[in-house]
Amino acid sequence: MAAANFNTENRTYRQLLGNGLTYRIPRFQRDYSWGEEEWEDLWVDIQSTLPADGEPAHYMGYLVLQTDDNRIYEVIDGQQRLTTISLIVLASMRLLNRFADEGKAPDENRRRLDQLRATYVGYLDPVTLTTRNKLSLNRNNDSYYRDYLVTLADHLPQRGFPASTHAMRKAFEWFERRLREQVKNAGDPGMALAQFVETLSDKLFFTVITVADQLNAYKVFETLNARGVRLSATDLLKNYLFSVLARGDQAAHEMDELERRWEGMVGRLGGESFPDFLRMHWNSRKGFARQTELFKVIRNSVQTREVVFDLLREMDEDIDTYLALTQPDGSSWSLAWKQSAQELRMFSVRQPYPMLLAAKRNLSNADFGDLLRATVVIAFRYNVIGAQHTGEQERVYHAAAMRLHGREATTFEQVLDTLKQVYPGDDAFKTDFTEKSIKTTQSRNAKIVRYILCSLERQAGGIDFDADSPAYTIEHVLPQSPEAGWEAFNDRDLDLFVYRLANMVMLETGMNRAIGNQPYADKRPVLLRSNMLLTKRLAEENADWIPERLNARQKRLAALATSVWRIAQIA
Template identity: 70%
Template sequence: MTATNFSTENRTYRQLLGNGLTYRIPPFQRDYSWGEEEWEDLWLDIQSTLPADGEPAHYMGYLVLQTVDNRVFEVIDGQQRLTTLSLIVLAAMRLLKRLISSGVEAEANQIRLTQLRASYIGYLNPVTLMTQNKLSLNRQNDPYYRDYLVTLTDPLPQRGFPASTLTMRKAFEWFERRLNEYTRTDSDQGRALAQFIETMSDKLFFTVITVADELNAYRVFETLNARGVRLSATDLLKNYLFSVLARGQQATGELEELERRWERLVGRLGSESFPDFLRMHWNSRYSFARQSELFKTIRSRIQSREAVFTLLREMDEDVDTYLALTQPEGSDWPSDWKISARELRLFSVRQPYPMLMAARRRFAEQDFARLLRATVVISFRYNVIGSRHPGEQERLYHEVAKKIHEGTITNVHLALQALYPIYRSDAAFRADFAEKSIKTTQSRNARIVRYILSKLERQVGGIEFDQDSPAYTIEHILPQSPDAGWDAFSDRDIDSFIYRLGNMTMLESSRNKDAANKPFAQKRAIYKDSQFHLTKKLADEEEWTPERLAARQHEMARLASAIWRIDL
């Protein structure tokens, strides 16, 4: 991103609203949505700056703006904060107006009211009596903001308006009450109200990022999201799609249809999950795009009204599959499909999703079920046990997804042949498994170990048990904090062997407490009474040494290669 297309600086709220600058929230940006929790947090933040010995300043976060002339700015991210601050100013102004109407310091308060309007809200046209506002809201909220809040209507109308507009009215009235409570005991309430707004404006500051176009804004979002700042890239794409439709003639009906379908889609996914879904959807049909390239790729392809609605239709086609993969518990998939989806989620493997989305569209149900199960096996061998780099895997999954979408790969047999390069062979898998360590101090890792041990137990003993049940736990044969009696393991060996798969077994929770850190000779009697076949078999061991641990893990690897396998 070149310097001419991107700038950043810190500005106070006063500096933002000065020098004739105006701000517009795009017409189809999301509606006002802050509630009492956010209002309360902001109020407390402002209050902390008011005392003479209070905070010297309060940071309001990033504000992402787009402009072509450095005079008029579109608010890409930050609309909730800017709108709420404007409502606070307007609340103070209506309290001043009431003081004037009551004859309280009428002349001085009129000057204050006029000055606040000019500094933070806009100027009143003397002919039309309409305000040229410094801030314009979206198409749902701006009429109420412009016609009733900015004009300080008292009382405010309540019926016949969108829900978000009523939320905005409630915010205005909430801050009006708080301001009145805060200033009413002052001997000069009008002065106290004006001082409150002036202090707030000087002590609240933003990091303002200004970009020249949507593409640079999207790149900013990617950078900030990588640093843990959550921004609305979803809204940016929405605004772009609306801008494409708005170029045409008589587009009102199409805009409303896009609004309806978009809100339904984002409502099902959640705005935070939408960018991930969009990338999976795109990569299941078109050329591969990383998240950082996605907006640029879509913008280059979606340039007509027809393309906008094709994108919507295709996203609708894929959303059920994405939700079933990521949230299988709420889907209507068959139970065996749900189990496979949960296993992929447990493995934290998402690279196959575009391929699976393409297969769900194109394959018969039986073929899709086989491919889904095969994907679990490949992921277990390649990712969980093999710990292979996912780059090659992601590229291959995308190639297969594209061929399925285009009709080159028409069944599961052809798909599995194409996936052969990332299927770890039995020999390679057994070698990986025989050396595998998984540190169970991390909760996800502990769930994976329970999963592995439960599958092995079913293979050798036919026992089915709830691997997530608190009635069972992972027993480390060589304890994590060994006492006396473990002389076969040096201090260096202890660190190397505790989390080896061969050193772990399932045990009833009550028996695990009995086993604790005891020597192996005492643990054997506890293992003998366990219901688990692999655990009971440990009682046949005369001693527990690095050699016996390695031998057990090799046997487990042999069993695993029979459980997690597909016929390619």
């Protein structure tokens, strides 16, 4: 990011608002959404700065601004905090106005009121001689803010406004009550209020990041998100699309339609990331884009009203498939399809999603189901057992998606022809499996181990049972915390062998509790009583449990696994 397009500095609230600069919330930025929990937190933070021996300052976090002329700034991130502080100042001003109307130092309080308005709320335009607000809100909130809150109206109307406007009004009234309580015992409450605002404006400070355009703003979002600061790239993407529509004759109608459809998709996605869905959708139809490049790619490709609505229509077409992949339990898919989607989620493998979106649009249901199952097998061989780098895999899946989208591949077998590149052959898979360890101290890994052991048990003995059932647990034959009786394994062997797949079996829960960390000679009779074929077979075939026997068992399991996770059309 060029230094000329990027500036960072710390500024207090006074330094931000106490000048001739103007701040605007983009018209279609999200609405005001803070509630009492956030108001209370901010109030407590402010209170901590008020005593003479209190905190010297309170940090309000990042504020991301965009400007073309260093006079008017669009608030890309930070609108909730800026709006709420403005409401506190306005609530102070309405109290000052009421004190003056009640005859409490009326001249002094009106002068204080005028000074606060000039400093923090609005200024006199030298050309038009009209007052301009220093802060303008979005399209749903600005009219109420401008017409009722900034004017310090005695009566704040409550009917016919969106929920976000009610939240803003409630915030204003909440802070007004706190402020009245704050100064009720002061000798001069007007002076106390003015002093409160002055202290607040000097002690609340932000790290202000100023950028020259939306592309740089998006890069800032990516950087801050990488550092754990939660910002909304979704809002930035939406704002760009709105800016495209704003150029047309039907802007108001079209922007309302975009708002409705966009918010509908965001609502349906729920906890899923909208940018992640958008990237998967994009990569299922267009050139490959990484998450960090997504905004730039969309900005370069979506530049007309027609293309904006094409994008919306196509996202609508893909969102059901994406949700079925990411939230299979709530989908209407068949049990087999849900199972495959759940396994991909368990593996944390998302690279196939663009291909699967394209496949759902272009393949028959039978071929899609076969491809979904084949994707699970590839993910297991390539990602779970092989732990291979995903960069090449992502490139191959994108190539498959493009073949599907372009109708170059119209059958399951034709897609498989592309996927052969990321399907580890039997020999490579057996080698990887023979040496595989999975540390079950992590819950996700434990779930995968249960899945593997149950799948192998089903293949070996035909017993089909729920891998998540509490009736069975993972038994580490060589215990995770061995006591006496395990001298065959030295300290180095313990780390090497405890989490090898051959050292783990499924065992009835009651039996597992009974044997604990006992030596193998004591465990063996219990293992022999298990209903699990592979568990019983381990005890039958091994009079003792030593590294050599463990290695031999894992080779046998590798051969069995090759028959479980395989694609017959490739093998």
